[in-house]
Amino acid sequence: MSSKPANVSKKTGKKGFETEEIVRSYFLGAGFFVVRGVKLRHGGDELTDIDLWLYERSATLARRRIIIDIKDNAQPKAAERLFFVKGLAELIQVEATGIATSDTRRSLRELARKHNVLWIDNADLQRLKSSQRLTVSSRLSDEDLGELIAKVDTSRSSKNVRDIFASVKSAVADRFGPSCANTAIDGAQYFAKMCVEAHPGSLPAQVFTRLTYFSAAIAAAALDFTSGESALRPHHDRLANLTDAIRFGDDPKGTVEKLRWAEAAIRDYAPNGAGLAEIIHTRFNDALKSVPAESLAEIVVKMTNSERLFNAARDLEQAAFLTDCPSFDDLPIDAKSFLGAVLDFIAINRVVFSQSWNLDNPIPAAKEDADSDSTSPSSEVVVPPIDDGKLL
Incomplete structure (x- = not known):
């Protein structure tokens, strides 16, 4: 969902890429099928990219697709990303959306819950980053x-x-x-x-x-x-x-x-x-x-x-x-x-x-x-639970 330059440095996106990998590891451990860095194309043109695309099957008839926008920087512009991801979800007709952001404002979490957007704020991100299971993997x-x-x-x-x-x-x-x-x-x-x-x-x-x-x-x-x-x-x-x-x-x-x-x-x-x-x-x-x-x-x-x-x-x-x-x-x-x-x-x-x-x-x-420890889908990975509005 964000344009990322080819030359990666600490200032131009390396931190964001690392955060995307950690959040991907979290959702993999939570039982989702996850694809990172999905480019949305139309007529041969690349329009935008989706940081994480998730697919969940929770029952015989229950299937859900979720797109997650991730911004881990000094100026995440979280409110703008919330509006953007909701519009994108409607355009490509997925069932749910989420934001992972370094923003700390409670008002945005409440706004996200009101509009059924999964909200992972800075406090949540820091907890994920402190999890050795998520930060050290064999992937x-x-x-x-x-x-x-x-x-x-x-x-x-x-x-x-x-x-x-x-x-x-x-x-x-x-x-x-x-x-x-x-x-x-x-x-x-x-x-x-x-x-x-x-x-x-x-x-x-x-x-x-x-x-x-x-x-x-x-x-x-x-x-x-x-x-x-x-x-x-x-x-x-x-x-x-x-x-x-x-x-x-x-x-x-x-x-x-x-x-x-x-x-x-x-x-x-x-x-x-x-x-x-x-x-x-x-x-x-x-x-x-x-x-x-x-x-x-x-x-x-x-x-x-x-x-x-x-x-x-x-x-x-x-x-x-x-x-x-x-x-x-x-x-x-x-x-x-x-x-x-x-x-x-x-x-x-x-x-x-x-x-x-x-x-x-x-x-x-x-x-x-x-690390040599496996994090395969069949391995037990301890992750915090999620509901439709927040990371618990």
Whole structure:
């Protein structure tokens, strides 16, 4: 939600980045799926960025997206940020908002509560910063991962890896659901393909493994969110709904209508239009049937009967950022099952992918002094509780 300069210094944003990591650790420990540094794009332009984007699944039908704006500096302009984040939330249609600020005014906390904005003020931030569980972790920061990505891009004289990673991230902001899942699966296909082509155990193999995990995590979260709309329907209806979502994206009926319109236009205006329209209709449907969406949809339906897919998303996100990046075979069982289904869907051999990166030959990560204690989603992390208006 704030523009951050490329050259980071203590005066220009390093403190803010560190605070974002601490607040992210807090929400990860509280059971949320969290993405940091999400850029909101429209028409190819970057409009703003969201410091933290959260997804919560608290029950079979209860799903919630939250955006958090973080300002930890001498002049946080907290009131302006409150108005801004409320407007942004309405624009991208998320269910809740929050502010983490170095401001100390009680009047703003009361205003935030009145407007159902989660409020984390300076006193709350200081408590989070004093928690060793949150400040010392075995995770890479976004900046650490960015440095690894930059090394791979530099070696290839391009910015493709960075750009595709940013595109997968940005998909959660304004199209979370089938369209986001498809974007993330496309990202996973690119990264997994690069991974199996890289030298086993190399830095590129590690980075592409991490980014495959991350893309699969976004896909899992987006499909979990999508499944909420049909959670109470019979199994075959849920399967059909998710199969169409994977094949068509957000608007299966709209896609079919556009195809029918195109066929009608060809039939009416093109030479030999009727025959050409029939050929296009047949080939399009044959191409759709060749997409093995049913297998992936079946896995999603089974895993969304409970919180298994949501937990797989959290575990895959954690694996993407762990200092010691785990291999495919070392992933938690549900994370491995979902990623395996994604690899099958994008025609990447699981065995070959698993052999590309192995902890027996790790590459030193950017954060060499990270603590060895794990803060994985399954670990017990003591964090203060939250309600809809404040950090308790």
